[in-house]
Amino acid sequence: MKLLAVTACPTGIAHTYMAAEALEVAAEEAGHEIVVETQGSAGSTPFTPEQLAEADAIILAADVEVRDKDRFVHLPTVTAGVKKAIGGAPGLIEQAVAAAEAAPKGGAAGSAAAAAETQLAVKQSGPGVGSKVRGWLMTGVSYVIPFVAAGGLLIALGFALGGYQISDAPSVTQSFSWTSHTSWAALLFQLGSLAFGLLVPVLSGFIAYAIADRPALVPGFVGGLVAVEVHAGFIGGLASGLLAGGLVFWMKKWKAPRAIAGIMPVLVLPLVGTAIIGGIMFVVIGQPLAAVTTGLTTWLNGLSGSNAILLGALLGLMMAFDMGGPVNKAAYAFAVAGLSTNSQTALLIMASVMAAGMTPPLAMALATTVRKKLFTEAERENGRAAWLLGASFITEGAIPFAAADPLRVIPSLMAGSAVTGALSMAFGSTLRAPHGGIFVVPLIGNPFGYLVAIVAGTLVSAAIVIVLKSVGQKKKAAATTESPSAPRAAAHA
Amino acid sequence: MTEQSALITADLVDLDLPSANRRAAVGALAERLQKAGRVTDLTQFLADIEAREQQMPTGLEGGIGIPHCRSAAVTVPSLAFGRSTAGVDFGAEDGPARLVFMIAAPEGGDTDHMTVLAALARRLVRKAFKDELLGATDPGHVAEYIRKEVGA
Structure with missing residues (x-):
């Protein structure tokens, strides 16, 4: 083994x-x-x-x-x-x-599941450089998410408590009244905004950290701050993080004289790295990246009507394609990165992506509940857990089903998620938090439409899965009387 | 140069470690490090050792204690070794430690030295290594044996 x-x-x-x-x-x-x-x-x-x-x-x-x-x-x-x-x-x-x-969940079906998972894993690891870059970016994103979550929810709570003009409230350092709920709303909003201000530096810092460990942290963070300063946004942060990581990684290979070897990681690398990266960000690539960011934001804000709905459907397809794999993560990272642009469309995209990511486990949960006979005991158990996983926006909850029977399950889930993503866009639901599932619904713009979108997608996916599974099951039953787990394995082969 | 900067030397070996309690044992080894010029500020160093010990006791099953830290008070990555017949409690579940390895790493030490410490840590779980140290009688031999084993 x-x-x-x-x-x-x-x-x-x-x-x-x-x-x-x-x-x-x-x-x-x-x-x-x-x-x-x-x-x-x-x-x-x-x-x-x-x-x-x-x-x-x-x-x-x-x-x-x-x-x-x-x-x-x-x-x-x-x-x-x-x-x-x-x-x-x-x-x-x-x-x-x-x-x-x-x-492996017993017998032939199990080995099929294992094979499918291995395939997934191989795909994930992909070709050398590409997978490395993706790993670095995802490390950065994974550190950013809690900031977006905390900051986004604080901002949303601020809006919920103080109305949409709360963003114009004076700073709570100057005026804060213990009894005024506007003050509290302003406090929440301003805390959230501060947390949001850290997004790009944290993204940049931890991308650099992923590449070259601790000595790259300072160049990465400061590079990210410069990206904010020159209005290059998260694209600037991505660039500064990668540059800082690469630079420090290279500098770490220098053979330092013994006398200063001890202070290389704590002093020399951060100092030189920060000076170089900060300089590059300020005077070389900052302006072009800022232009790209402005262009992207304008494009996002210009998306409306059928374009936005198409985008929602596409993101939905991506979210359900590999349920937590690279394609799913790409769609998710796109949405989270958008949050830092403060554009209205970005909030629509975030809502749509989260809804589409909740649908797959929910659909499988529903399918295992209404058509028990189509699933093994283990799957029914997974199905019960999938209710909560789906409600919490943990798309991975659908993986066991997809791994055991990818050809039927994945297309079904993609169809439902596309419906959900498109509907969420069409209803104009907005979301400031990058995570939270059903638990942040009260903070979502147009929560009713949001729930309708999720329910619709869940129904679509569950219905298609049931139909596909029934067809396969019947054919199989006519052909042979093998053990219950065999049909799915055979269908897979 | 090689002798002075080696990971461990004969004067860093104490085959009859004070065993009253952990602090006595740790203190004796730390003083050896200070006398050898490897630790500049004894108080600071002991505080750093204690801080690590508070995080989680460093006693290991099989009668081993490994008080260790990274500290600004350390100039050269060093190992001090002490053996106690009675045993010193380092918080291991199965009883007191008879072999005590004090690992002193400088703040931001470079990777080469860390590799040596890693090699030492790996030896600690090998029975033959422990048996050799339990039976040894000469500090110089102990230091040489450890250096040879970890390739330092």
């Missing part, structure tokens, strides 16, 4: 490596292959796409946040503290093996 493991501890100099060694020894003794990524201070060698695609399970032995966890969504996961791995490595290996064996 091929296993992966990530080890990480707070200081990154002892337990990380001890755990790695213990896991390697234990895996070898148990006759399994293991590759360990030590996220410690001696630098870590990330897993190759091949390793990620071929792995059967992963062990995360860490007391701090594991970096770039998105890479492992397709793998059965065993989580433990880093000490557990040092003291009880054989146990963790056993658990991982058990998790890998339990993961």
Whole structure:
């Protein structure tokens, strides 16, 4: 069996490596292959796409946040503290093996699901450079999302409490009355705006961080601030993050004289990197990028009527295509990036994307509820969980169904999500938060239309899935009387 | 130069570590590091060690304690080794530590040195490595053995 493991501890100099060694020894003794990524201070060698695609399970032995966890969504996961791995490595290996064996949902259908997931994983890892760039960008985006969420919701609450003129309220540092609800609304709005102000710097900073670790953080952040300063928006942030990361990555290869080696990462790299990136952003590429941003914003704002509805449908198709994979993430990142432009259309797009991302799990939940016989026991169980996953905008909730029967499930889900995306646009629903699902509906512009859009898409997807599955089932039943899981596997083959 | 800047030297080995409590043991090893000129500010260094210890005890199953930190008070990545017959409690579930490795890393240390520390950490889970250290009688031999094992 091929296993992966990530080890990480707070200081990154002892337990990380001890755990790695213990896991390697234990895996070898148990006759399994293991590759360990030590996220410690001696630098870590990330897993190759091949390793990620071929792995059967992963062990995360860490007391701090594991970096770039998105890479492992397709793998059965065993989580433990880093000490557990040092003291009880054989146990963790056993658990991982058990998790890998339990993961396929029994028999032929299971292996089909596994095959489908592996395909997905291979697609995700894609060709070398492209997947790296995507990884960097997604790291940046993943750090930005909580800022957008907190900031967006604060702004929305401010509007809800104080009306739409709240954006013109005077600063709460100058006038704040404990008893005035306008003051509180202004406070929420202004806090949210401050959080929003951090979007581009955080995006830029963490893209740089993903490329070249901590020394790139300052050049990335400051580059992002400059992008804001010259009105180059998130496109400027993307550029400064990539540039800062690349520059520091290259500078890290310099052989520094022993005397200053110790201060390279804390002083020299941030200082030189920031000076260079800041300079480039200010005087070289800032203006052109600002022009691009203005153009994009104008284009977005100009989208209306049938164009906007088409865009909604397209984004809906993308959201349901791979449910959390790169295409889905591309649509999602487009929407989140738009939020920082403050354009009305961006809010429409965000609403449409979230609605379309909620529909797939909801549709599968509905389908498993109304036509139990078409699904296995495991799927019905997944279906029950999918209600909540869908309502929370976790599109991944539909993956188990798509993996087991991609040819029927994915097109059905895409159709429903396209309907939802288009309707949400048509109804003019707007959303300032990048996440939250059903729980942020009160803050959505035109919430009723929004819910109608989601329900419509859910019905469409569920109906198509049921029809497709029934047809396949009947044919199969006529041809053979195999075990219940066989028809789907055969249909897949 | 090589002897002074090596990860561990004979004067950083204490085969009869004060075992009254953790602070006594840590203090004795830290003083050795200070005498060797590897730690500038003893108070600062001990505070950094203690801060790490507070995050989560560094005792490990099998009678090992690894007090460690990155600290601005450290000049050279260093290892001090202490052995205690009675054992010192480092908070491991299965009892006190008989082998204590104090790992001192400078703030923002470069990757080469970190690799050495990583290699050391990896050895700590190997039985043969522990057995050799439990049976050793000569500080110079201990230092040389550890250097050879971690390739420093």
